[in-house]
Amino acid sequence: MSAATSPSERRVSARIGAISESATLAVDAKAKALKAAGRPVIGFGAGEPDFPTPDYIVDAAVEACRNPKYHRYTPAGGLPELKAAIAEKTLRDSGYEVDASQILVTNGGKQAIYEAFAAILDPGDEVIVPAPYWTTYPESIRLAGGVPVEVVADETTGYRVSVEQLEAARTEKTKVVLFVSPSNPTGAVYSEAEAEAIGRWAVEHGLWVLTDEIYEHLVYGDATFTSLPAIVPELRDKCIVVNGVAKTYAMTGWRVGWIIGPKDVVKAATNLQSHATSNVSNVAQVAALAAVSGPLDAVAEMRTAFDRRRNLIVRMLNEIDGVFCPEPEGAFYAYPAVKDLLGKEIRGKRPATTVELAALILDEAEVAVVPGEAFGTPGYLRLSYALGDNDLIEGVSRIQKLLGEAKA
Template identity: 60%
Template sequence: MADWQTFSDRINNVTPSATLAVDSKAKAMKASGVDVIGFGAGEPDFPTPADVVDAAVKACNDPRNYKYTPTAGLPELREAIAAKVLRDSGYEVTADQVVVTNGGKQAVYESFQVLLNDGDEVIIPTPFWTSYPEAVKLAGGKPVEVFAGADRGFEPDIAAIEAARTERTKAIIITSPNNPTGAVWSRETIRAIGEWAVEHHVWVISDEIYEHLNYDGAKTAYVGVEVPECRDQLLVLNGVAKTYAMPGWRVGWMVAPAPVAASVAKLQGHLSSNVSNVPQRAALAAVAGSLDEVHMMREAFDARRKAIVAALNDIPGVHCPTPTGAFYAFPDVTGLLGKPLGENGTVVNTSSELAAALLDEAHVAAVPGEAFGAPGYLRFSYALADDQLAEGMRRFRRWVG
């Protein structure tokens, strides 16, 4: 490219998605004939429920869906999402507080676009989902990381959050059940964050996309329930990808105070307009339907969770806490750094180098902790078939030696 063909500082400062990069490399290796076991992407291996697919098939033959529809989403889907909030979270919202987005990731992006001015700070409890800080930077904001390690169960400390607050603090993110750690934050922690946000006039962005994936008696605590007075400054992000095994359908949503929702719809009107109507009809069938198949998937995830934690803890140099939510294991792999690994005696000094060597030499794909603000860890998604999970763990252990 010529010298004048420059890109914006904003896009140059953004790091590509590490989870998608790992998944793309694994798929490319598979396409070339390499037998790769992929623990990278957070993508349920179950089929989308049949009644949801049937709704989409019918929608394809309905001329209503061939036209533009309201930018904020089909009215009946917005009503169903409002009813779902009451059913699952336990408090009332109205349809005009709902904006349907192209996947949950668009809801994340648009949240920061409508809330932040240049230099505004967003407190991000760490380990974090890899796209949070990048979405903040794309809005001209500054991510502020507050780390909580395995010694705290990856659960943030309100004192550390307060220590990170400045006069530029505009928002804080809650992710529970958590990606990448699988931690489910306690009601006490959720309540403390909500009360702190109310006291200091800070927006709360609560990513609840893993809300139905809990184990060992853990339950998702909703900040809108624990601290009702924070609802006027609360943006809830969610979608059908994880709960209903619909990652490729690309339907998410935001529930926010009506003025915020109106601003998001205004942005989306210039960005993408309405979400594709056929997936919206499918999402309507999912959201308005029962959770029976969701519970079946959760039981399968639970069995895989126990299997992968046991397998990881059986590998010398690896320590994996037991997650109680989502479908991720997040082991500490610092015991493997600086030691010869595999048939080639490869020595790695970081978890990023470890992930690369594990993929290249053992053909096992995992995401390095650096992608989540947590060097020294690897993230393994256990949303894959039982035999693949077992084989991937065998390869990892055999490679370590």
């Protein structure tokens, strides 16, 4: 659009036109399209468990479909019984005691993130965003009128930012710091001491914290999950927790997330949702109720499988010359550094960026990965290991073969 284009001639608003497509969903869609066309593409793009939703959760949804009570509108903020169950689950899993009135049930984690930022940001407010970051965070911040300020960590620190880095990024416009552990896209997990230091720094400077706890149950080895408002109680009045059932219970398609925060902020976000979508699907809410009220046996089984795949993918990636992959301690992503491969010749091409390298891997090896540019850090690739063992081995083997041909 030229500078001379008048508002009346603009077909898409500047605000929405500035939003980028989700890179991870775009890669996943392209991989699925190629596969549907008959190509043997293996996709490492989407962060989606390959396990089915547990039967007891599905059964609860089936029963809800038959109950006329759930055929009508329900409160925009969520079913009261689900909100109460989320409060109990939060105390059980995080040691964080909250009231149901502090909870808003949303259409997945993405809506929770946007509504949380929309509820507390005014135009020009800055949000410190550790990078590599999940693609949706900066877009939600901008859509809410805020300004994302990136603080970059790399493989030398296990992709964890320090308080010193955060302080260097803080200005008089800083209102919020984003905290994500375990992390998408890197699998980084902050120790309790590291998390507490960041929480106390936020309290010292009167900052809000938005903490995304969606991968809370997916930690491995000696790593442990830490909930910031549980270990830094002084933070609670300026802390918003985002969570959901998608990753823990293999329920990505059910679209149920939630916000936990101060009552006035949750009320404001609920007002927004009442106009945006009304209530979350009642059938999905009943399924989520069964999930959060039930045992964690299913996630324990999935975590065992993810741990096995984690060890396998890290070993196989680190066998490739020019690739370094730190061991992820949580979630289900590997985030290898591939900077040493850029500019090298691979089958007649010299990819200069990881966008070009990812395209080459898809074209030549028929494997879909997400380039680091999508997460704010060029020079890396993200591979989700939430796919079957056989596909994982075959996919990384193809990458090994292709990248093994790299030459100066």
